[in-house]
Amino acid sequence: MRSTPQNSSAVFKPDSGASAFFTSILVWGIGVGCFTSVINNYLADIHSVSALQRGILEFFRELPGLMLVFMLALLSKRSDWRIMRLGVSVSMFAALLLLFPANFWLVTFFITLWSLGEHLVMPVRYSIAMHVANPNASGRSLGFLTSAMNAGNVCGSAVAAAIFWAGTSLLGAENKRFLYDAVFALIAILLAASVICSYTKSAPNIASDRPRLYFSKKFSKFYILELFYGARKQVFLTFAPYVLIIEHGFPTSRMALLMGICAAVNIFASPLIGKITDRFGYRNVMIYDTVILFFVCLFYGFASDLFPIEIAGWILCANYLCDAVISTTSMATNIYAREISSSRDELTSTLSSGISVNHLISITIAPLGGWIWTRFGIETLFSLAALMAALNSLFALSLPKPKLQR
Numbered sequence: 001m002r003s004t005p006q007n008s009s010a011v012f013k014p015d016s017g018a019s020a021f022f023t024s025i026l027v028w029g030i031g032v033g034c035f036t037s038v039i040n041n042y043l044a045d046i047h048s049v050s051a052l053q054r055g056i057l058e059f060f061r062e063l064p065g066l067m068l069v070f071m072l073a074l075l076s077k078r079s080d081w082r083i084m085r086l087g088v089s090v091s092m093f094a095a096l097l098l099l100f101p102a103n104f105w106l107v108t109f110f111i112t113l114w115s116l117g118e119h120l121v122m123p124v125r126y127s128i129a130m131h132v133a134n135p136n137a138s139g140r141s142l143g144f145l146t147s148a149m150n151a152g153n154v155c156g157s158a159v160a161a162a163i164f165w166a167g168t169s170l171l172g173a174e175n176k177r178f179l180y181d182a183v184f185a186l187i188a189i190l191l192a193a194s195v196i197c198s199y200t201k202s203a204p205n206i207a208s209d210r211p212r213l214y215f216s217k218k219f220s221k222f223y224i225l226e227l228f229y230g231a232r233k234q235v236f237l238t239f240a241p242y243v244l245i246i247e248h249g250f251p252t253s254r255m256a257l258l259m260g261i262c263a264a265v266n267i268f269a270s271p272l273i274g275k276i277t278d279r280f281g282y283r284n285v286m287i288y289d290t291v292i293l294f295f296v297c298l299f300y301g302f303a304s305d306l307f308p309i310e311i312a313g314w315i316l317c318a319n320y321l322c323d324a325v326i327s328t329t330s331m332a333t334n335i336y337a338r339e340i341s342s343s344r345d346e347l348t349s350t351l352s353s354g355i356s357v358n359h360l361i362s363i364t365i366a367p368l369g370g371w372i373w374t375r376f377g378i379e380t381l382f383s384l385a386a387l388m389a390a391l392n393s394l395f396a397l398s399l400p401k402p403k404l405q406r
Contacts, residue, residue, distance in 0.1 A: 018132040020200035029152020031190035037160040037256035040241045055370020064116040065359035080124040087120030092191035123351040142331040143274020150266035157260030164253040228392040230358030234365040262324035282332035286396035289329040293389040301382030
């Protein structure tokens with residue numbers, strides 16, 4: 001990916017480092033695609049992790065997100081580009097640690113370390129994507145960012161699916177641990193390549209002047225939106241895959257294929273959503289995407305009761321795809337933050353603070369969701385998720401209408 005997307009001059013500033021940034025993100029996405037495609041099956045196959053244990057693991061995995069604002073405070077004099085490289089390097093180290101045999105608690109630590117790297121990358125990649133964009137093109141730039149991530153996820157999911165399909169079907173490998181180790185080793189190599197790709201003379205490697213800790217009253221609605229997003233994200237990342245794996249017996253190759261299809265669709269859907277956000281405004285996107293999410297959550301909870309088991313499996317696959325597409329509308333919240341920010345550094349600090357805020361609910365939803373699933377069933381869990389989606393839509397109605405020109 002040596003050139004920026006078609007019509008790049010209309011979207012990106014010249015000599016801004018956009019090409020190096022999107023190349024690095026593409027390679028990072030391949031590694032993340034491999035990881036997300038196998039990690040849920042890895043936990044179920046190798047460590048026999050139950051839904052309740054999965055929730056407990058998620059509590060620790062989300063802690064770096066909660067502490068992100070404090071971690072970035074320690075890095076307040078580093079540029080966004082350097083923080084991105086540091087985050088990718090930390091995740092690379094975690095992938096290497098997963099090659100070693102470990103018990104549930106050590107694996108939880110390794111995955112938490114991976115999450116630390118991911119969370120360091122999260123706010124700065126959005127910030128960089130908006131800063132390399134021309135005025136009034138932030139939505140399209142964020143769409144291209146998501147497309148690059150999804151293109152990488154497609155490749156990563158395809159590679160993971162191919163490794164497990166070839167290993168089990170062609171080679172008859174009975175040792176799944178060996179196949180998982182092959183994927184984790186490949187992830188480490190890819191993340192090392194991502195760091196190398198990010199180096200460019202165009203990158204502004206000067207120290208940032210953003211404040212160490214930043215919360216402002218004018219961003220109060222943004223923080224509330226992040227609370228809703230944290231709950232929505234946690235249900236999708238933690239429990240939606242487990243519905244397919246635990247309730248419907250999806251193997252690693254099939255889950256990797258499904259995630260690859262979702263990422264492939266989002267390559268085209270993300271720029272479209274970015275254009276829709278630029279055209280109709282972040283407020284409308286926030287309102288209507290959670291209306292769709294309301295019905296998605298109900299299907300997760302009740303598809304197996306309403307349809308025969310075989311048909312329910314296909315319906316849940318389509319539901320998962322729909323969920324993956326509408327999850328990209330989270331860019332609208334970031335654009336809302338940009339709309340009311342006074343400077344570049346304030347935006348980056350606000351995005352990192354927002355991630356910490358949404359993890360306040362994430363670390364609660366993870367173990368609580370696992371307990372609700374175990375005690376009351378998936379119907380209750382996803383009914384509550386649908387209720388949160390409805391409340392999100394109602395709250396989005398209170399947002400001011402965006403300006404036509406920035």
